Amino acid sequence: MSKQTVLVALGGNAILQPKQEANFQNQYENVKTSCQFLAKLVHNGYNIVVTHGNGPQVGTILRQNEEASHVVPAMPLDVCSAESQGFIAYMMQQALHNELNRIGSPKHVVSVVTRTEVSADDPAFANPDKPIGVFYSEEEAKKLSAEKGWTVAEDAGRGWRRVVPSPTPLSIVESASIVDLINGGHIVISCGGGGIPVVKKADGSYQGVEAVVDKDRSGCKLAEQIQADIFVILTDVEHVYINYGKENQKALTNVTLEELEGYIAEGQFSAGSMGPKIEAAYKFAKQGGTAIICALNKADLALEGKSGTRITQ
Numbered sequence: 001m002s003k004q005t006v007l008v009a010l011g012g013n014a015i016l017q018p019k020q021e022a023n024f025q026n027q028y029e030n031v032k033t034s035c036q037f038l039a040k041l042v043h044n045g046y047n048i049v050v051t052h053g054n055g056p057q058v059g060t061i062l063r064q065n066e067e068a069s070h071v072v073p074a075m076p077l078d079v080c081s082a083e084s085q086g087f088i089a090y091m092m093q094q095a096l097h098n099e100l101n102r103i104g105s106p107k108h109v110v111s112v113v114t115r116t117e118v119s120a121d122d123p124a125f126a127n128p129d130k131p132i133g134v135f136y137s138e139e140e141a142k143k144l145s146a147e148k149g150w151t152v153a154e155d156a157g158r159g160w161r162r163v164v165p166s167p168t169p170l171s172i173v174e175s176a177s178i179v180d181l182i183n184g185g186h187i188v189i190s191c192g193g194g195g196i197p198v199v200k201k202a203d204g205s206y207q208g209v210e211a212v213v214d215k216d217r218s219g220c221k222l223a224e225q226i227q228a229d230i231f232v233i234l235t236d237v238e239h240v241y242i243n244y245g246k247e248n249q250k251a252l253t254n255v256t257l258e259e260l261e262g263y264i265a266e267g268q269f270s271a272g273s274m275g276p277k278i279e280a281a282y283k284f285a286k287q288g289g290t291a292i293i294c295a296l297n298k299a300d301l302a303l304e305g306k307s308g309t310r311i312t313q
């Protein structure tokens with residue numbers, strides 16, 4: 001039987017936990033731990049393509065650029081996205097290579113600078129809602145908004161953050177090259193931070209735009225374009241739950257699209273946290289694939305059907 005291709009989307013906690021300082025050492029230590037779990041999947045015989053978030057990192061890079069603009073020219077947000085993609089991919093490439101060597105499953109790990117096509121007319125450009133950077137109190141966030149002209153918003157009950165436009169991904173520009181790399185036996189890290197947002201002009205050329213694409217939504221698009229067998233969204237909870245955080249909380253293990261539609265209608269999944277993951281998983285399953293939402297440290301068990309929430313038609 002040919003190997004199954006799994007598109008793995010790594011959540012923010014896999015790189016930086018909410019209360020940690022965003023220094024290199026903290027992020028690299030987290031990435032090293034995450035790569036132990038990714039290496040297990042490779043060892044268990046899956047082809048893996050890894051994508052990841054960049055919200056905290058792209059926000060920090062943007063702020064560095066803005067604060068230092070009197071000394072060195074500031075780069076636009078799409079360039080900051082590219083920087084964050086390269087920085088995170090470097091950590092993962094290094095950590096995954098080292099872990100695969102350690103466990104005796106050496107493989108080539110390669111990262112692709114990936115662009116995501118979006119529409120210049122996407123209504124998200126007039127309605128910024130993607131949180132980036134660090135968390136603030138409401139008071140600090142409103143002060144920064146007044147001083148610097150930022151748009152700020154409350155982020156899923158966790159504090160206040162700067163928000164930027166997050167258009168819908170239409171297509172992953174490098175998907176054909178990613179397929180070639182998978183077929184060549186490489187482990188591919190791609191589409192990090194949702195991909196660098198670009199718009200296509202009438203003459204076929206692309207131009208970067210200032211936005212940050214949601215990594216779960218672009219992960220779904222990439223999974224579709226590379227015809228992945230399974231789309232796994234790794235986060236910090238073992239399952240998707242109904243009545244999450246309440247006394248009658250219940251873990252979902254296997255769920256059909258019809259059941260999921262009911263839960264969505266009941267408002268079971270918070271916008272800004274579980275909501276986008278459910279949206280992406282639903283879309284992938286609707287096309288006939290298997291989507292799994294599970295905890296990073298149980299990814300191998302989830303692929304065996306022993307953990308996580310599995311969404312199918």
Ligand SMILES: Nc1ncnc2c1ncn2[C@@H]1O[C@H](COP(=O)(O)OP(=O)(O)O)[C@@H](O)[C@H]1O
Nearest residue numbers: 011012013235236237240241244268270273274
């Ligand atoms: N119905 C739900 N089931 C499980 N987790 C939920 C639910 N609703 C909200 N959440 C929250 O979603 C979080 C995962 O989303 P998020 O923090 O955005 O993930 P990541 O940064 O890993 O991409 C969980 O830690 C949990 O607090």
Ligand SMILES: NC(=O)OP(=O)(O)O
Nearest residue numbers: 053054055193214215
């Ligand atoms: N781009 C993106 O979705 O990043 P986070 O997952 O870190 O918010």
